[in-house]
Amino acid sequence: METYQYNKSKELFQRAAKVIPGGVYGHQGPANGCFIPKEAFPFFSDHAEGAYFWDVDGNRFIDYMCAYGPNILGYNDPDVDHAAMEQAKRGNCTVAPSSVMIDFAEELVNTVAMADWAFFAKNGGDVTSLAIMTARAATNRKKTILVRGNYHGVAPWTQGLGCGGVLAEELSNNLYVDWNDYDQVESLVKKYPGEIACFMSTPYWHGNFVENQLPEREYWQKIRKLCTENGIVLAIDDVRCGFRLDMEGSDHYFGFKADLMCFCKALANGWNVSALCGAEKLRNAVNDVFFTGSYWMSAIPFAAGIATLRKMKKLGGPVMLMEYGKRLTTELVKLAASRGFELIVSGAPSMWYMRIADDPSLMLHQRWIAECVKRGVYFTNHHNHFVNYSMREKEFNFTLEVADEALKAVKA
Amino acid sequence: MTNQTAKAYINLNGVLRCLPYVCALDQDAKERIQGRNLTIQFKVRNGPIARLVFENGVCRFEKGKGKSQIKLNFSSPEHFNRMMEGRANPSISKGLLKIGFLTKEFMQLTKRMEYYLKPNPALLADASFRRINTILTFYVAFHSLAEVGMHDPVGVQVMKHAKRGALIAAIEQTDVMVRLKLSPGNIEVAAVDDDSPVCKLRFASVDKAYEVLSGKLDFLTAIGFGDVRMEGFMPVMQTVEHILPMVNTYLA
Structure with missing residues (x-):
């Protein structure tokens, strides 16, 4: 199996670096840490279809990052894109919002178990910030409990001291606990009576560079009770997990009911929209927050979102994703073992995390991932992966073939 | 500040x-x-x-x-x-x-x-001068980095959440290397033959190190160009990345 070359990507990066800070900034940039060594990864894509994208050098990849999550049905899904194009003919960014916004909100309220209303924005970080502000408005309190290692976006409050442009004052109302440690949460609630507005977390711990951890038994039920008893808003950042565990929301999957739920990624199959869903009791509070943006009521993504939700439901929800992920990771573990490596898989199968054991520097794991990417299976080093509905037997078999070739290359 | x-x-x-x-x-x-x-x-x-x-x-x-x-x-x-x-x-x-x-x-x-x-800019045109300037700047920066992490109020806060492990910073094609050992609340320059590093940061050459350390080429772009190479357990690197800009403030 020949390995890929990225000459055109490199040429384009030279151009990009002249006019774009860092060439490619943020999570898709080569400095982010998920592309090690960066020589193994393409910088720019040319086009995409279904489970695949093609880079500017013509190399084809199965995308197990699914564009970092948004690609849930497959790239260019015909039903979603048809809905988007039809809406485009009628209008998109208009002075009064399209009524399709109501349709989308109704679709979400009818889909997500805890939702009585939906508020739309563009990115996951928009709605995590809105969730915090809504909780503050509802409680007239300042503090938020967050779980160490969770990612909630890039607003200053979500980052750490030492990150560029972040002030200590912006973090001064954050309180941090370790994942799955109920006692720490309870202890903070006792320490700051009447001061905590919100507890925010992802539904399970899917941080980078760490084994992903599901909630311990009764964890969420105890947190729910604690929040209710102390007037704390329970906000779930379902941006990454949303619709990959349960169409009704990840709180529903884990058997509790959140007060606020943040959705983005899988919401519209790549069309740019995010949503904060809330319980009735927080309707007035969210109304008290002035929060908006130039493109937040654009109609095309709403139409795409409706089509995406309907199609996912028609396909039976994330069961198919879970099954594919489970089968694939089981075979990857076996394959690794047959080549003398222990592969550790964690998290939900539809968005699994993996690493090679006994490799504290992760350099061996990075070499394996690099060999996979250079052969057309786009994994990344330290982030959870994603499955989408367009991945079938063909992709499954090709992935295993490449993974084995890559293991052999690492072993050599 | x-x-x-x-x-x-x-x-x-x-x-x-x-x-x-x-x-x-x-x-x-x-x-x-x-x-x-x-x-x-x-x-x-x-x-x-x-x-x-x-x-x-x-x-x-x-x-x-x-x-x-x-x-x-x-x-x-x-x-x-x-x-x-x-x-x-x-x-x-x-x-x-x-x-x-x-x-x-x-x-x-x-x-x-x-x-x-603190050179006269004209001197930097000379390759041998530039080489010494770069190597000294490299050593001063990475030795100072440990002090910022241990003594600057923000650096101390950053270090509280540091992951454990050694990082090697080096300039390829030379024997220039600094090993930093990190753990929660602690960062120190260690002997270069100490424990295995969990993370490596390598400048491709003295000239590339010069461009980055002098600010002529930004760090992120340098990574994209392959002029700076990183591998290993990135959380250790990220701690260093958070402290490095503070070093500039002190040495400016």
Whole structure:
């Protein structure tokens, strides 16, 4: 199996670096840490279809990052894109919002178990910030409990001291606990009576560079009770997990009911929209927050979102994703073992995390991932992966073939 | 915003610590210490203590107090920092008879250091000068980084959440390398043959290191170009990345 070359990507990066800070900034940039060594990864894509994208050098990849999550049905899904194009003919960014916004909100309220209303924005970080502000408005309190290692976006409050442009004052109302440690949460609630507005977390711990951890038994039920008893808003950042565990929301999957739920990624199959869903009791509070943006009521993504939700439901929800992920990771573990490596898989199968054991520097794991990417299976080093509905037997078999070739290359 | 105590630690354990590299790399400095065998101790009240040892034509730096022929005392971190800026003199508690070394050779050595670290821009056109400038800048930056992490108020907060592991920073095609050992609340420069690193940061060449360290090429773009290579356990690298910009603030 020949390995890929990225000459055109490199040429384009030279151009990009002249006019774009860092060439490619943020999570898709080569400095982010998920592309090690960066020589193994393409910088720019040319086009995409279904489970695949093609880079500017013509190399084809199965995308197990699914564009970092948004690609849930497959790239260019015909039903979603048809809905988007039809809406485009009628209008998109208009002075009064399209009524399709109501349709989308109704679709979400009818889909997500805890939702009585939906508020739309563009990115996951928009709605995590809105969730915090809504909780503050509802409680007239300042503090938020967050779980160490969770990612909630890039607003200053979500980052750490030492990150560029972040002030200590912006973090001064954050309180941090370790994942799955109920006692720490309870202890903070006792320490700051009447001061905590919100507890925010992802539904399970899917941080980078760490084994992903599901909630311990009764964890969420105890947190729910604690929040209710102390007037704390329970906000779930379902941006990454949303619709990959349960169409009704990840709180529903884990058997509790959140007060606020943040959705983005899988919401519209790549069309740019995010949503904060809330319980009735927080309707007035969210109304008290002035929060908006130039493109937040654009109609095309709403139409795409409706089509995406309907199609996912028609396909039976994330069961198919879970099954594919489970089968694939089981075979990857076996394959690794047959080549003398222990592969550790964690998290939900539809968005699994993996690493090679006994490799504290992760350099061996990075070499394996690099060999996979250079052969057309786009994994990344330290982030959870994603499955989408367009991945079938063909992709499954090709992935295993490449993974084995890559293991052999690492072993050599 | 700089903190005077942190600055004193950086000035002594980051900047003066690199005087041995000046003595090794610069012919003029090398000649000045030939035949001079003595130790200078720098003691800063409420701050760092360290010694520069000159022995058999070699200079080395040692943290902490010890037998010294010349002892220089500073009443406060501010006092030491003013001395480093040439605006104050130390209090000499021992070694008045050897003051000639301080006023002549030692002063010349620090001037050679300044010659390379704060260069006349025209000199940087010369490849051999640029090489020494880059190597010294590299050492000062990474030694100072550990001091920022231990003594700057924000650096201390960043270090509280550091992951455990050693990072190697190096310039390829040379033997220039610094190993930093991190753990929650602690960062130190360690011997280069210590534990296996969990993370590596390598500049592709002296010229590429020069471009990045002088700010002519930003770090992120350099990674994209392959002029800086990173591998391993990135959370350790991220801690270093958070502290490195603070080093610039102190050394500017």
